Amino acid sequence: MLNRTMRAAVCAALTCGVWGVAAPALAALGGTPTPPPAGAVSSSLAPVIHAASGAVVTAPYTVTQTTFAAGTIVREYVSTAGTVFGIAWNGPIMPNLPVLLGTYFPQFDSARVALRAAHPGRGPIAVDLPGLVVHSGGHMGGFSGQAYLPQSLPAGVSAADIQ
Structure with missing residues (x-):
């Protein structure tokens, strides 16, 4: 049986070679969200924006956050049209970027x-x-990142919102 350090080294080796085979993604960038895979816990968030006037407004997007069994968290930013315009991740294992980025x-x-x-x-x-x-970027046991389509960011949403 592999101890925790050895498991992390094996996962890092796999991650470096094929961009993370361990954590399947939910939807491809530019596509529509799909249900989370077995063993993952998913929740939907409705972010709010604090306007310059002080008013609190519902953001023009939703966020689906999925935590995979290995601990990696993937957040999908979905426009009101139902298209994934941004993705962010963090956790001990790099997510599967070919799947996350899809045709991109x-x-x-x-x-x-x-x-x-x-x-x-x-x-x-x-x-x-x-x-x-x-x-x-990141290191063994601590990866993070973001991907987004600048042309698809809803009005009032910036790259800083994708985290």
Whole structure:
């Protein structure tokens, strides 16, 4: 039986090789939300915005937060039209980015490869393209990141809201 440190090392090795096979995602960026996988706990949140006037207004989106059995939390930001415009994650295991990013993954992966070619080594990834932003980083046992579609952010919503 593997102890906790050995399990974390095995998970990190898998994560580095294939961008996280351990935690399946809920929906692809730009798609519609789907039910959480077996073993995950999901809840829906209705964020509020504090307007400059002091009024409290319901945000033009909802957030579905899912906690996977391994402890990774994935938050989907869903517009009133039902489309996922942003995703954020944090936890001990990197989520499955090919699934999270869906059709945007090849674009992200190409930018990531170019970034690593220009700046070899390890460290956070910051891909800021006109139609896709992905920031991801962390260390064994503590990963976090966000991905969003700038053109799909609802009015009054900024990248800082996706966390």
